[in-house]
Amino acid sequence: MQIQLNHLMPIPLQDKLQQRSSDIWNREITFQQGRFVKIKAPSGSGKTTLIHYLYHIRYDYTGQVAVNGQPWPSYSKNDIARMRQQELSVIFQDLRLFEQLTARENIALKNVMQGKPYYPPEKIADMAARLNVSHILEQSGKTLSYGERQRIAIIRALVQPFQWLLMDEPFSHLDEENTQRAAALIAEECKTRNAGFILTDLDNDQHFAYDVHYHL
Amino acid sequence: MHPFFDLLKKIIQTGVGKTRFLMAAVGLGIAMLLILIAIQAHTNFSQLLYSSKNQNETADFLVINKTITNDMMGQSAKSIFTPEEIINIRKQPFVQAFGLVTSSQYKVVIQAPGDLHFATDMFFEAVPDSFLDVKNEDWKWNEGDRTIPIILPNDFLNLYNFGFSLSQDLPQISQETVKALPLQVNISNNQVSDQYMGHVVGFSDRISSFLVPASFMAWANQKYGTATTKGTSRVIIKTPDPSNPTLVKFLEDNGYTTNQDKLKFSKTRMIVQTIVSVVGFFGLILLCFALLVFSMFIQLVIASCKREIQLLVILGTAPQQLQRYLLKQFVPLYIVVGLLSLLLVAVLQYWTAAILATHQMLITPWPGVLVFAGMALVLALVYVVNWLTVKKYVNNI
Numbered sequence: 001m002q003i004q005l006n007h008l009m010p011i012p013l014q015d016k017l018q019q020r021s022s023d024i025w026n027r028e029i030t031f032q033q034g035r036f037v038k039i040k041a042p043s044g045s046g047k048t049t050l051i052h053y054l055y056h057i058r059y060d061y062t063g064q065v066a067v068n069g070q071p072w073p074s075y076s077k078n079d080i081a082r083m084r085q086q087e088l089s090v091i092f093q094d095l096r097l098f099e100q101l102t103a104r105e106n107i108a109l110k111n112v113m114q115g116k117p118y119y120p121p122e123k124i125a126d127m128a129a130r131l132n133v134s135h136i137l138e139q140s141g142k143t144l145s146y147g148e149r150q151r152i153a154i155i156r157a158l159v160q161p162f163q164w165l166l167m168d169e170p171f172s173h174l175d176e177e178n179t180q181r182a183a184a185l186i187a188e189e190c191k192t193r194n195a196g197f198i199l200t201d202l203d204n205d206q207h208f209a210y211d212v213h214y215h216l
Numbered sequence: 217m218h219p220f221f222d223l224l225k226k227i228i229q230t231g232v233g234k235t236r237f238l239m240a241a242v243g244l245g246i247a248m249l250l251i252l253i254a255i256q257a258h259t260n261f262s263q264l265l266y267s268s269k270n271q272n273e274t275a276d277f278l279v280i281n282k283t284i285t286n287d288m289m290g291q292s293a294k295s296i297f298t299p300e301e302i303i304n305i306r307k308q309p310f311v312q313a314f315g316l317v318t319s320s321q322y323k324v325v326i327q328a329p330g331d332l333h334f335a336t337d338m339f340f341e342a343v344p345d346s347f348l349d350v351k352n353e354d355w356k357w358n359e360g361d362r363t364i365p366i367i368l369p370n371d372f373l374n375l376y377n378f379g380f381s382l383s384q385d386l387p388q389i390s391q392e393t394v395k396a397l398p399l400q401v402n403i404s405n406n407q408v409s410d411q412y413m414g415h416v417v418g419f420s421d422r423i424s425s426f427l428v429p430a431s432f433m434a435w436a437n438q439k440y441g442t443a444t445t446k447g448t449s450r451v452i453i454k455t456p457d458p459s460n461p462t463l464v465k466f467l468e469d470n471g472y473t474t475n476q477d478k479l480k481f482s483k484t485r486m487i488v489q490t491i492v493s494v495v496g497f498f499g500l501i502l503l504c505f506a507l508l509v510f511s512m513f514i515q516l517v518i519a520s521c522k523r524e525i526q527l528l529v530i531l532g533t534a535p536q537q538l539q540r541y542l543l544k545q546f547v548p549l550y551i552v553v554g555l556l557s558l559l560l561v562a563v564l565q566y567w568t569a570a571i572l573a574t575h576q577m578l579i580t581p582w583p584g585v586l587v588f589a590g591m592a593l594v595l596a597l598v599y600v601v602n603w604l605t606v607k608k609y610v611n612n613i
Contacts (some may be wrong), residue, residue, distance in 0.1 A: 055530075057530055077529075077534070077535050077611065078534045078535060078536055081529070081532050081533060081534035081535065081536075081537070082532075082534065083532075084530075084531065084532025085532040085534075096527055096530070096531075098226075098227055098524065098527065100226055100227060100524075101223065101226055101227065105223055105226065108219065108223060109220070109223050109531065110531060110532070112219040112220045112223070113220055113531070113532055113533060113537075115220075117219070160532075
């Protein structure tokens, strides 16, 4: 799966962005499959907006986001759903867990969405253990701390097939140790799938062996 | 069963307005019941009318004549059917067989034999043999026969036995005696008068007239009749269904009349048909309301879970999956409702058949094919409407 940006410009930020240069906005960019892409972005530069454009849940832009050569709007709702189940995973900055489900159910939701469970329960238990969240799996999403929710959201994003993983400040509420563990898990899962990721963050970091760096 | 649907069950709460949904389901049940009963009643009715088992009840012979009004009195020509009118009657769809009633164009006097001192002026009529309800091998006449077979109306003997004879202190006569009596028949016109023997061969319930074989009638009219042939003022038809409203309307429209008793069933039938139609109509109205409430309920469920559904779609749930899930929440109930109504109709039908059987009216004790088709149709309609509603609101999110 190839993602191409074709003079992508967010309409609300147009004036602001025209006054400075960017590696992403208003350029022709192709993200090659399997690459680990880091996009460094200061606050207010449209970091979350970009992730939402790439994931096709926000549409207020000029230019184009093309997936496998086709612009997003040319895909039907059911096609997009299939791609989100099979080819494209995401960790939102605001996490978006279901509060009425337990942590385990939030993970299971993506694990079984495409039909047969993608990972067996043991594998999920193993992931939870690695991120130190085994003890909170039966708690409802409502009662979890932000850091715990973040780790659940990370696991949820990893229990499905994907070729690209989009991450929006995925470690913002994790301590250094948990960040390392999460990054290692993510890298491992990407490698087994031969998948790439696009990660946006405020600062430079050494969590991954990035192939490409962009400055938003 | 389906682990994803189990999770959806926790996310999409279909509990909102559950009472409303159940009431709509009850409404659907009643609607379905009314519709199925209407269909079944219709089936039963046609079975009573047209099934071969009940044929005796219905197929009938009607003698039709013009209504004699005050204006027509003294002008016998006005009561005669014109050839066009006869063709018109003949081509009506409800006429299975058609025959002319030929009247005699000569004078008839009948005398009892011996010293009974009984004589009466009479007339004869003839109809084609296939319209007779009396089967007797003596019912034939060939040129040269001196004996004329005669069929009397049953009513005539009854009038005599229970009216006339009692008041006149005369003996009552059995059918056998009448058949055994040799009657002297005088046939005359203004010039000649001949004597024949009359022999009563049977009594008709169907045709209220004094009947002789058509062959004799043709011959006698030729021989004794006046030169100008009179037209026909009575015709007889065989109809599979004397209660057919078009038949009744045809008679009314043309100023014809027949034995009203035989048409009485028609009114009953029209009343029953009206009731059945009204019941079916209310069923349909109720069905519309049930569909409306279901649609509103689906809309409510989707609206109340709008944020959750949005997030599910963002996470990659296909609209098709949501549609399937939502329909799965409602459709089993519809099927249960449908089966319950069907069961109820089956019980009613069994019960009705048992009651009707005691009156020699035979209908099958099972619901008809149309009832099953009707149920399938209603369920399909409910499903399609639900599917469209779900599709519409899920896609709007």
